[in-house]
Amino acid sequence: MKATIKDVAREAKVSTATVSFVVNGIDKVKKNTKERVLLAIQKLNYVPDQAARTMIKKKTRTVGLIVPLLTNEYWAELAEQIQEELILRGYTLMICTAGMKSAELTINSLLERNVDGVILGGRIVSDPDDHYIQMFMDRRIPLVSIAPIHKDVTSVWGDNLNSSREVVEHLIQQGHTKIAYIGSMSTGIGRELGYRNALAIAEIPVDEALVRNGKSEEVHNFSQYGYQTMKQLVANKCEFTALFGANDLIAIGAIKALQESGLRVPHDVAVAGFDDIAMAALYSPAITTVKQPIGEMAGSVVAALIEQIEQPDGLSITRKITFPMTVVVRESSISPKGG
Known part of the structure; x- marks a missing residue:
């Protein structure tokens, strides 16, 4: 029989609200309590019902990442680091590549799946991307880019x-x-x-x-x-x-x-x-x-995006974060x- 959130709460001797905080990556739980909840989740093989959570919260806990291509090891490694950072926060990553011919189809695919936020891996195409960026902005979907591409989009990049x-x-x-x-x-x-x-x-x-x-x-x-x-x-x-x-x-x-x-x-x-x-x-x-510094950049990108997703009032505040390189x-x- 599939374990429920109540079963986890009973096993860990905490409230269902505490289990929910841990599952959703909300930093309101003491370290030892969090560890007890995680052990209970592992023991009972508890899997949150994502569909139900989506219906209740109107959130998919899914983030889209658009990169130019994955044949370059740099983008593949960055995507992996971003995915690890998102998983720790209870989010799933959807990776897409987009060139001149597929950019609009890629963006529409993400919009149809109601992603909570999008990370742009630099420019989508050579020409100005204002049209593509506006497609997300019109839906008030949080955006963060890896490289400064638009004055109204928070960006994280190396120097x-x-x-x-x-x-x-x-x-x-x-x-x-x-x-x-x-x-x-x-x-x-x-x-x-x-x-x-x-x-x-x-x-x-x-x-x-x-x-x-x-x-x-x-x-x-x-x-x-x-x-x-x-x-x-x-x-x-x-x-x-x-x-x-x-x-x-x-x-x-x-x-x-x-x-x-x-x-x-x-x-x-x-x-x-x-x-x-x-x-x-x-x-x-x-x-x-x-x-x-791919690890640090990935962490900063994800933190900036999650902040926008969970605090939508801050969507209008943009930042430019630059990392030194060696x-x-x-x-x-x-x-x-x-x-």
Whole structure:
């Protein structure tokens, strides 16, 4: 026979209200009492009736997450961290990817499922997203974005501009003055601006022939994009001795193209990426990159969204939360001694 909330309350020797607080993640229960309730839930294999809770509270306790793609390990890891944070608070995550062709269908799918809130993983498409954001705002659905995309949406993001400047400054300190940049609209303007700022500070002119920025809808596979773009730079006989790839997958693809062209990394061309995905440390050569505080960012995103969901009067208050990042120096950018 299925256990009820009364059974859990009886087993834990507490009220049904206390069990409800624990189940719903409401921080009103003492630690030892909470532990007793959780043990009772586990012992009785109690599963809350989500359908009934939805009907009573008009809440689905479901959050939508829209990301550009999941083939990039960064988004996959961030989604996993966000899901863990939400589960601890009694919410379920619905993950969607959205490009130019599927953006409206994705948003309508979330609206039809009456999600309590939405996390936007950066821009949904290359063009301004005001139309898509307005679809949620018209329904007064709480929104938080990972990257600043709209003045009326709370955003949490890493300091892309300054961390990009720092990693390019590292390349300059290694003696490089001809530094290429490969990015895309979906990696954000901050990383390109950081690249340009580093060159400006060092009084190095920007060679626009070395700057490549693909549109989001044109970049379906970052490593392939990095590979093909680097092939073009080499074929065009562009002169450069270093590359800053706007994410690690771009850098990995570029290194493959350089190696196929007979160029050694870092002997002939130094390379740096961004995000510090697991593959960056395992690749040969190990890739210099920028480490994002994914766990802290995920926690901040979820906290900001839950605050809006549970305190709807605060929907009009927006915040911009920025996290510092760390440059991780590895083999791909260090000038080897002895050539």
